[in-house]
Amino acid sequence: MLTVQIVLFDGFDLMDAIAPYEVFHAATMHAENVLRVELVTAEGPRTVISGTNGLKLEASSRLDPKRMGIIVVPGASGDVEGDGPDSIPAILDRAMNTKLTPMIREALDHKDIVVATVCGGSLLLAMGGLMEGRHAVTHRLGMDLLGATGAIPVPARVVDDGNLVTGGGVTSGLDVALYLVERELGPRIAHEIEQLFEYERRGTVWKETGIAPSTHKSLTNNKQSTVMNQTAVSSVMLQNEKTETSVFDGNWDTTIVTPVGKLEVKLYITTSFNVIQGTAIQGDETIRFLNPVCHDNKLTWSLPITKPMRLNLKFEVTVDGDQMSGFAKAGLLPASKLSGRRIN
DSSP: OEEEEEEOOTTBOHHHHHHHHHHHHHHHHHSTTTEEEEEEESSOSEEEEOSSTTOEEEEOEEOOTTSSEEEEEOOBOSBSSSOSTTBHHHHHHHHHTSTHHHHHHHHHTOTTEEEEEETTHHHHHHHTTOOTTOEEOOOGGGHHHHHHTTOEEOOSSEEEOSSEEEEOSTTHHHHHHHHHHHHHHOHHHHHHHHHHHTOOOOSOEEOSOSOOOHHHHHHHHHHHHHHHHHHHHHHHHHHTOSSSSOTTOEEEEEEEEETTEEEEEEEEEEEETTEEEEEEEETTEEEEOEEEEEETTEEEEEEEEOSSSOEEEEEEEEEETTEEEEEEEOTTSOOEEEEEEEOO
16 A cells, blocks of 8 residues: 655644645545555654644654655745744754654655655755755745755756655645656546646646757856856956965854854865965864855855755855954855954
8 A cells, every 4th residue: 555644843834734635635535445645743643733823733643764655745834034933944944853854864765765845845855965966846935045955956846856756835735746646646546636626737747857958058058157257257366366365364263143053163264375265164074165255355155064954055254353254145044144253
C-alpha cells in the first residue's frame, strides 16, 4: 500500500497541508486498498498548532522516513515582514532544528520514497542543507533565498527532480498532489479528482529532461560572460587602489544579529599586492571571502555558511577607526545587522 505522510509542525500553513490531504483522500475513494493518507509529526501523535490563526490539527502518528510512499512537507504561515518570533523565517528555523531535518534527509536517501514540498516547505528543507544542487521552486518571495542555500531555483508551478517534487505558492498544494496522483496511480484517477474538485492543474511540470530551449545556451553564455566581466572589473578596481593596505585590514571580532539569534564571527582581512583578501571563522568553520570588492569606502563580499543554516550571504561593511558596521543579507530574509571592532 502506498502511504502518504503529511508532516505537521508548529506554525505550519494550513492550506499547504489540507489541500494535498484532500486530493490524496479523494484518491483513496477511487483506489481502495492502494493508498492511505495520514497526518504525522517528527515527534509522534500530538495536537499541532498551525500558523493560521492558531487553528489546531491532530497528528495521528510519527513520521516514518523509511516507509515507501510520499512525504509532504508544507510551509509556514506567519509574518512576511520583520524578524520576530512569528515571522516565517523564524517558524521555519524552529521546525528545521527538530528531528524533522535528519528524518527528511534519511527519506531522501531512499529512491522509492518521494519527498514533496509545498510553498515554503522547500525553504525548510533547503535551510537544513537538504536541497543543495537540486532543482526546486518555492513561493516567489522566497526564490532568492532558495538559491542562496545552494538549491537551483526554477520558476515553475511544480518542479520534478526525481524523488523530490516541489510546488511554488500556497495553492500549489493542489497541483503537487494531483501531479503525484497521476505519476504514482495514473492519469485516470487524477482526472476523476479534477472532475470532483472542478479544478484543473496549473502550469507545466518542469523536469530536467527533453530538448533544452534554444535560448538556454546563449543565456548561460551571457551569464558566464557577465560574471567574468564583473570579476575583471573587480580585479581592476582593486589593482587601481593606490595603497598596499586598506582601512579594513586587521583582525575583527564581529557580531551578526540574525532572525534566529546572534552569530559571533571573527574576520581576518589583509591587502596583498593591492588585492583585498579575507577569511571568516565561526566556531570550527573557516571560510574564505568570495569576490571581495572595495569601492567608495565600502567593502563587499559573499560568504557561503552552513551554520545555523546553509546560506550564501552577501556582506557590505564600512569602517570608522576601529569600529566596523554593516549588514549581511540572503534572499528575502531581513538584512542582519553587523557590528565589530578591530582587535589588532
